[in-house]
């Protein structure tokens with residue numbers, strides 16, 4: 001074991017489970033050994049060698065004052081860094097780990113997004129192999145003091161969905177989660193959070209409850225309805241304990257436990273957030289919904305808008321409240337602009353309050369708190385003076401924080417703080433005159449001493465008739481008198497020479513030395529006293545953390561609602577009407593695309609009887625735009641926004657699910673078809689009859705018949721079992737026939753006008769299916785040589801002649817069965833009340849009847865057909881269906897190869 005400083009480093013390293021240790025050695029923080037090599041490499045630091053007791057160790061260091069940016073860089077790469085500080089003790093130094101900086105507890109963040117630390121626990125013995133069980137989740141943002149906890153019943157997918165919403169930077173898995181390889185794998189793969197292990201003690205129910213009670217008060221859990229939520233409490237307790245253990249000192253900024261019920265929200269998985277480009281673009285050229293509608297003027301406002309977009313809600317009262325606010329602000333043009341201008345003078349109060357709590361706020365930060373607090377009454381005045389806003393939710397939002405307390409704190413800061421303080425907090429200049437008598441005396445004495453020194457040069461010049469005489473001060477010489485070389489012979493005896501320069505000499509005198517000591521004494525006492533007064537003030541701000549969070553939240557909400565109003569007015573959006581069922585959009589537009597092109601508005605109607613639209617139309621006609629705009633309009637309505645439509649009647653949904661083209665996954669090198677199927681599986685599992693499902697092509701990633709089979713089965717399942725509102729765009733023209741047999745399926749198509757070789761996209765959505773399959777047609781239009789096009793038509797015809805598909809549907813208890821003849825493009829079949837399988841007349845006469853003696857059919861293919869026929873879709877899970885289809889595909893492929 002190494003001795004000396006390296007030995008001390010290694011011993012401290014033993015104490016912590018952080019990835020890296022930065023240890024203070026005088027004016028530097030040093031990394032040694034492996035840590036030094038690693039950090040040197042990662043951060044491009046110079047690695048030197050430290051000899052210690054005969055051995056040499058790599059060493060890399062950063063100056064004390066520059067640690068923060070390096071810490072930030074390491075932590076943002078996902079590492080946890082322990083920081084050991086040095087203390088003077090009798091006759092030497094002592095070092096101890098003061099804090100551990102981790103991705104979820106990093107305070108020094110520059111981006112305006114929230115930075116969450118999460119804990120995920122599952123009830124003991126809850127792993128049934130499929131990950132089903134009760135989960136507790138807690139999310140804390142140390143930069144703002146936000147704290148949320150919830151409990152859900154579900155599986156890993158539900159946990160991931162919640163994680164996407166908060167996008168935690170760091171995740172603490174509880175004991176049962178740690179042993180669940182599958183969940184850990186998914187967390188690693190699909191979230192950007194670093195997984196950190198925290199002591200299992202913190203997760204035990206009793207300990208966790210005690211931690212939560214201590215933090216939020218004994219009544220908090222009951223008052224937010226989490227008293228019985230054992231798993232939520234475990235998660236919350238673990239997060240609090242971890243924040244405390246890291247020693248970043250922000251625990252006190254968490255003043256309030258905010259429960260949230262995932263059931264109240266709208267399920268919006270990561271795939272859907274990405275597909276809809278809510279806050280992150282898909283490609284480089286992509287423009288997000290957030291970019292498009294964000295007119296907020298503060299970073300807290302922007303953060304809240306982002307949060308709203310990622311966490312739409314269902315609660316009608318809250319949606320109505322927000323929309324009332326937007327409506328009032330939309331109408332109050334002048335007051336709205338006044339409001340936004342005032343808001344522009346506010347800073348990120350929630351973040352500032354966290355900085356005050358952790359003791360890292362400087363005087364400039366406190367001035368920012370003061371200025372932000374001053375915004376509140378100005379906003380209130382603007383609102384009171386506006387007839388539209390007076391009685392609107394905006395007035396309520398501004399009435400939420402305790403305005404008297406806010407004004408008192410603002411006044412105190414205003415009385416105390418100097419107007420232009422330095423960035424440091426130790427060397428004075430922080431507090432204004434007139435605030436503290438002792439300080440005023442110190443200031444007066446200090447300034448008198450300084451005045452004496454200021455006048456010294458003039459006095460000495462006159463007294464000794466020396467022209468080139470000046471005074472100055474520097475670090476090594478302190479105060480001095482400087483005389484040019486030409487006149488040094490005139491210098492009086494009382495001058496002591498302290499330095500000889502090229503062109504001048506420096507001197508001091510007894511009197512100057514005395515004054516110098518006086519100045520230094522005043523400086524030190526003034527610095528100390530100002531620091532003390534400043535700390536008191538900062539403590540006062542820290543104590544007001546909850547007030548500041550209320551103020552920050554109110555300002556952010558005003559900003560957010562005003563931003564929605566600005567966009568609504570500027571782009572002619574309308575307020576959606578919230579109804580009990582259905583979705584009825586008149587003249588709907590895509591919020592992002594409408595900014596880029598002359599947009600053709602389209603209508604959409606979904607009702608209980610018409611819940612499933614099969615959308616067809618040529619490539620590039622506008623199918624996916626139509627479907628996305630539907631999802632986005634619904635989502636906008638569920639954050640309380642106006643929507644891009646002439647009018648809209650919307651029943652809030654419990655989830656929005658999408659499955660769209662897989663370009664980005666291709667780029668990631670993942671198996672596209674596998675991804676497509678797992679997304680489909682998720683939708684079929686999770687969606688309910690109150691969800692909105694958008695499917696943009698299903699089954700495209702595999703062979704045609706495979707694809708059709710899956711699309712077909714999925715449609716039936718969504719229609720019969722899930723009963724979700726669904727928009728399904730497909731290039732399988734065959735699927736349009738389903739409308740005749742599944743009673744709630746309707747065909748619509750995006751119209752295109754084709755004359756000769758030209759296609760004109762009309763962008764209008766019309767009832768009914770397209771009249772043809774477009775693939776070969778497009779090939780023709782694109783100039784593929786005629787022999788190839790002609791041959792494609794032959795091949796298609798032959799393919800169609802060989803297969804038929806049975807359709808199953810149910811309406812009011814009655815089963816409908818029919819056989820779809822791919823060749824004829826229509827159904828043959830009949831309804832049967834018993835729900836029994838294939839009726840004889842459904843298959844009789846079909847060219848596809850396996851028994852019809854068609855000897856072109858390979859026995860292997862025939863066995864596949866049999867298997868297809870024998871599969872009872874109603875009793876087979878979608879996943880099982882998929883795997884069967886995949887096996888059939890393999891069988892058919894083998895047959896083809898053999899043949």
Ligand code: ADP
Pocket residue numbers: 593597598599600601602617618619620621622623624625626763764
């Ligand atoms: P598809 O899904 O049918 O292949 P898209 O929805 O991707 O087609 O639309 C192709 C392009 O057409 C879009 O990039 C968009 O610019 C334009 N577009 C789509 N719908 C409309 C519309 N209603 N009005 C104007 N342009 C539209």
